[in-house]
Amino acid sequence: MSSFVIEGGHRLQGEISPQGAKNEALQVICATLLTDREIEIRNVPDIIDVNNLISLIKEIGVEVRKTGPSSYVFRADGIDRNYITGDDFVRRCAGLRGSVMVVGPLLARTGTAVLAKPGGDKIGRRRLDTHFSGICRLGAEYEYDEDLGAYRFRCERLKGAYMLLDEASVTGTANIIMASVLAEGVTTIYNAACEPYVQQLCRMLVGMGARIDGIGSNLLTIEGVSSLGGTVHTILPDMIEVGSFIGMAAMNRGDVTIKSVSLRNLGIIPESFRKLGIGLIESGDDIIVPGQDTYCIDSFIDGSIMTISDAPWPGLTPDLLSVMLVVATQARGSVLIHQKMFESRLFFVDKLIDMGAQIILCDPHRAVVIGHDHRINLRAKKMTSPDIRAGIALLIAAMSADGTSVIGNIDQIDRGYQNIEARLNALGANIIRTDY
Numbered sequence: 001m002s003s004f005v006i007e008g009g010h011r012l013q014g015e016i017s018p019q020g021a022k023n024e025a026l027q028v029i030c031a032t033l034l035t036d037r038e039i040e041i042r043n044v045p046d047i048i049d050v051n052n053l054i055s056l057i058k059e060i061g062v063e064v065r066k067t068g069p070s071s072y073v074f075r076a077d078g079i080d081r082n083y084i085t086g087d088d089f090v091r092r093c094a095g096l097r098g099s100v101m102v103v104g105p106l107l108a109r110t111g112t113a114v115l116a117k118p119g120g121d122k123i124g125r126r127r128l129d130t131h132f133s134g135i136c137r138l139g140a141e142y143e144y145d146e147d148l149g150a151y152r153f154r155c156e157r158l159k160g161a162y163m164l165l166d167e168a169s170v171t172g173t174a175n176i177i178m179a180s181v182l183a184e185g186v187t188t189i190y191n192a193a194c195e196p197y198v199q200q201l202c203r204m205l206v207g208m209g210a211r212i213d214g215i216g217s218n219l220l221t222i223e224g225v226s227s228l229g230g231t232v233h234t235i236l237p238d239m240i241e242v243g244s245f246i247g248m249a250a251m252n253r254g255d256v257t258i259k260s261v262s263l264r265n266l267g268i269i270p271e272s273f274r275k276l277g278i279g280l281i282e283s284g285d286d287i288i289v290p291g292q293d294t295y296c297i298d299s300f301i302d303g304s305i306m307t308i309s310d311a312p313w314p315g316l317t318p319d320l321l322s323v324m325l326v327v328a329t330q331a332r333g334s335v336l337i338h339q340k341m342f343e344s345r346l347f348f349v350d351k352l353i354d355m356g357a358q359i360i361l362c363d364p365h366r367a368v369v370i371g372h373d374h375r376i377n378l379r380a381k382k383m384t385s386p387d388i389r390a391g392i393a394l395l396i397a398a399m400s401a402d403g404t405s406v407i408g409n410i411d412q413i414d415r416g417y418q419n420i421e422a423r424l425n426a427l428g429a430n431i432i433r434t435d436y
Contacts, residue, residue, distance in 0.1 A: 001408060001409060001411070001435070002410050002411065002433055002434065002435055003406050003407060003408045003409075003410060003433075003434055003435070004395065004398075004406070004407045004410050004413075004421060004431050004432070004433060004434075005404060005405075005406055005431070005432045005434055006380075006395065006398040006399055006401075006404065006405045006406075006407065006429075006430065006431050006432075007403075007404050007430035007431075008377075008378075008380055008398055008399055008400055008401035008402060008403060008404070008405060009377075009400070009401070009402060010252065010399070010428050010429055010430050011252055011253055011254050011255075011291070011428060012248060012249055012252045012254030012255075012256050012399075012424070012427040012428050012429060013254055013255050013256065013291075013427060013428055014256065014257070014426065014427045014428070015256070015257045015258075015259055016245055016256065016257075016258055016259065016423060016424075016426070016427060017237075017258075017259040017260060018237040018238050018241040018242050018245070018258065018259075018260075018261060019043075019045040019046075019047070019237070019238050019241055019417070019418045020043035020044055020045040020070060020235035020236070020237065020238060021045070021197055021235055021236045021237065021238040021239065021240075022045055022047060022049060022050060022238055022240070022416050023170070023195075023197045023238075023240075024196075024197035024200050024201070024235050024236055025041075025044055025045055025050045025053075025235055026049065026050065026053055026097075026098035026101060027098075027101060027171075027174045027197060027198070027200075027201045028041055028200065028201055028204050028233055028235065029041065029044075029050070029053055029054065029057065029074070030053070030057075030098070030101040030102050030104075030105055030174075030178065031105060031178055031201060031204060031205060031208075032057070032062060032074035032075075032076055033057065033060070033062065033076045033079070033102060033105035033106060033109060034076075034105045034108060034109060034178060034181065034182060034205075034208070034228050035076065035208060035227070035228040035229060035230065036075065036076060036077035037075070037077075037208075037228070037229045037230035038073055038074070038075045038230045039073070039074045039075070039208070039230055039231060039232075039233070040067070040071065040072070040073045040074075040230075040231075040232040040233070041071070041072050041073075041074065041232075041233050041234075041235065042068075042070065042071045042232070042233070042234040042235065043070050043071075043234050043235040043236075043237075044070050044071065044072055044235060045070070045235075045238065045418050046070065046418045046419070047414060047415060047416055047417065047418050048411065048414045048415040049096065049097070049098060049415045049416065052092075052095070052096050053096060053098050053099065054072070055092075056089075056092050056093070056096065056099060056102075057074070057076070057102070059080075059083060059088070059089070059092070060076075060079055060080060060083060060084055060089070060102070060106075061076070061078040061079045061080040061083065062074055062075065062076040062078075062079075063075040063076075063077070063078070076109075079106070079109060079110060081110055081112070084102075084106055084110070084112070084113065084114060085112065085114050085148075085152070087148065089114060089116075090114060090116040090148055090149060090150045091116075093114075093115075093116035093150075094116045098171075099116070100115065100128065100131060100171055100175065101171055101174055101175050101178070103115050103131065103135065103153060103175055103179075104135065104174075104175040104176060104177070104178035104179035105178045105179070107135065107140055107153050107155060107158065107179055108158055108178065108179050108181070108182040108183065109182070111154065111155055111156065111157075112152070112153065112154050112155075113152075113153045114145075114148065114150045114151065114152055114153070115128070115131070115142075115150060115151040115153065116149070116150040116151075128172075129166065130165055130166060130167055130169040130172030130173075130176075131169070131171070131172045131175050131176075132151075133163070133165075133166070134163055134165065134172060134175065134176035134179075134189070135153065135175065135176065135179055137161045137163045138155070138158040138159060138160070138161055138176070138179055138180065138183050138187065139155050139156075139157070139158050139159045139161075139183075140153045140154065140155040140158065140179075141153070141154055141155065142154070157183075157184055158179055158180070158182065158183035158184065158224075159183055159184045159185055160180065160183050160184060160185030160186040160187040160188075160222070160223075160224055161185075161187055161188075162187075162188040162190075163176070163187075163188070163189055163190065164190045164191055165189065165190065165191040165192060166191075167191070168191050168192065168193040168194075168218065168312040168313075169193060170193040170195055170197070170198060172193070173189065173192045173193040173198055173220075174193075174198055174201055176189055176192075177189070177192075177198070177201065177202065177205070177212070177220065177222065178201075178205075180222040180224065181205055181210040181211075181212070181222055181224060181225065181228065182224055182225065182226075182227070182228070183222075183224040184224055185223075185224055186221065186222065186223050186224070187220075187221070187222040187224065188219070188220070188221050188222075189219070189220040189221075189222070190218065190219050191218055192214075192217075192218050192219065192220045193218075193312060193313065194216055194217055194218050194313055194314075195312075195313040195317075196236060196239070196262075196265040196267075196313070197236070199215050199216050200233075200235070200236055202215045202220070203215065203233075204231060204233040205228070207231035207232075207233065208228040208229050208230065208231045209225055209227070209228045209229050210222070210225060210228060211223040211224075211225060236262050236265055237260060237261055237262050237265075239261075239262075239265065239266050239267075239269060239317065240317065240319045240320060240389070240416070241416075241417065242258055242261045242266060242269065242287065243269050243273070243317075243319075243320040243323055243324075244320075244323050244392050244396070244417075245258050245289075246258065246269075246270075246273050246278065246280065246287065246289055247273070247320075247323040247324065247326065247327045247393075247396055248396050248399065248424070249289035250273070250276075250278045250289060250292065250295060250327055251326065251327050251330055251396050251397075251399070251400045252399055252400050252429075253291050253292060253293055253374070254289065254291060254427065254428070255288075255289070255290055255291040256288075256289045256427060257283075257286055257287070257288050257289075258286060258287045258288075258289070259285075259286050260285050260286065261285060261286065261287050262285065263282060263285055263287070267313065267314045267315075267316075267317075268314065268315070268316055269316065269317070269320065270282070270287065272308060272316050272320070272324065273324070273327075274298075275297070275298045275306055275308060275335075276295060276297050276298075276308075276324065276327055276328055276331055276335065277292075277294075277295030277296040277297055277298065277331055277332065277333075278292065278295050278327070279292060279295070293374065294332055294373055294374060295331050295332065296331065296332040296333055297328065297331045297332065297333030297334065297335050297371065298333075299333070305334055305335065305336055305368075306333075306334075306335045306336070307335070307336040307338055308321070308324055308335060308336070308337055308338070309321075309337075309338035309339070309340055310338075310339060310340055310341050311340070318339060318340075318341045318342060318345065319388075319389050320389075321337055321339050321345065321346075321389075322345060322346075322348065322389040322390050322392070322393035323389070323392065323393050323396065324337065325337045325346070325349065325352075325359075325367060325369055325393065326352065326393045326394075326396050326397050327396070328369040328371055329352060329357040329358070329359070329369055329371060329372060329378065329397070330371060330372050330373065330374050330377075330378075330400065331369075331371035331373065332371055332373040333371055334368060334369065334370045334371065335368070335369050335371075336366060336367070336368050336369075337366070337367045337368075337369060338365060338366050339365050339366070339367075340365060343364040343365060344364060345387070345389070345390070346361060346364065346365065346366075346367050347361075347364070347386070348386055348387075348390035348393065348394065349361050349367055351381065351383045351394060352378070352394075352397060354379075354381055355378040355379050355380075355381050355397060355401060356372075356376060356377075356378050356379045357369070357372075357378060357397075358370040358371075358372065377400065377401060377402045378397055378400060378401040378402070379401055379402055379403065380398065380401045380402060380403030380404050380405040381398075381401075381405055381406075382405065382406040382408075383398075383405065383406070383407050383408070384407070384408040384409045385407055385408065385409045385410055385412040385413055386409075386412070387412055388412055388413065388415050388416040388417075389416075390412075391407070391409075391410065391412045391413040392413055392416070392417060392420075394407055395407060395413065395420075395431075399424075399429055399431075410433070421433055
């Protein structure tokens with residue numbers, strides 16, 4: 001098992017560019033299954049989760065050509081109907097969270113699909129009810145296959161329907177959209193997730209010939225078409241990586257410019273970091289994080305303790321709360337971090353407490369952080385990464401700590417961050433990958 005060995009205490013300086021967005025890549029790659037024409041996707045991140053999905057759709061029968069360092073051409077003109085209902089397909093899907101989004105496209109193209117319980121982060125229960133109810137509203141039926149250990153979906157022809165989603169699930173919305181674009185008639189999705197990556201999926205589908213109204217809102221109207229064509233699509237910069245770089249720069253008192261971040265698609269992420277006292281400068285489409293020896297957490301107007309919590313878009317993405325929690329450990333002041341959407345994402349704070357952070361874990365969803373204001377540095381420790389976002393948060397903590405830390409199970413970090421040690425070392429960090 002690979003590990004990172006991190007020598008802490010190095011200030012960061014220079015420029016860094018975010019990779020393509022992981023969550024968008026998983027959606028749009030699944031969408032290539034909707035047509036037998038060529039789809040070119042650019043700015044694809046070279047990370048484990050995306051590479052595993054590409055490997056999966058190759059097995060499904062999609063022709064994949066890499067045309068550049070981050071560009072691929074996909075052509076799904078030979079879907080293997082036997083493979084998508086077999087044991088190997090189920091096994092692969094069980095190890096990849098994004099695999100759940102092949103169900104909608106496969107059902108629309110072939111009339112059959114298998115849904116294995118997908119793998120991914122150990123961050124608490126992530127229910128699939130929205131996927132099931134939305135797809136069944138379109139006319140599909142399912143049953144559980146005990147021998148296969150998966151759900152089998154079938155339909156003669158999907159038909160448009162009105163649906164009010166019980167939660168604004170991003171992957172659920174994406175799955176339903178992809179099923180709906182080839183359904184007969186009109187589909188209306190209310191309480192749809194409207195994250196920029198869902199918007200990007202819709203724009204790519206429109207480029208393929210789909211008819212979708214309401215892009216960017218939580219009310220989508222989709223008029224089904226008989227077939228879709230090819231297109232060229234460019235993936236947005238990864239907003240989670242942008243936020244991670246902001247946190248790294250602030251925590252290490254560095255002077256860092258994050259290039260080409262697509263500011264208009266970051267929502268309230270910059271303002272959320274400003275609530276922690278981090279002075280960000282927006283320059284064109286770049287974010288400059290100037291060197292700060294101290295940053296002071298805001299309080300509410302009535303003087304009460306600042307609370308930072310996650311919410312569906314346009315609220316703050318839950319994927320950045322781990323980073324913001326770590327950054328707060330060296331701020332001046334206190335903050336309540338409220339992780340509403342996943343009940344296990346804050347359990348990594350015990351590792352930060354061992355490093356000397358002052359954190360009170362109130363319950364699985366809430367933690368109070370009392371910042372050290374850089375008066376007391378964190379201590380180096382040997383740790384293990386439990387998931388992608390906690391892993392990058394621990395890396396940020398280790399980069400600012402006194403001494404040399406070791407983080408194991410870094411495959412979790414590699415699932416979401418491309419060549420992260422080399423890119424951070426170029427800014428002045430000291431991170432070594434090893435089989436320690």
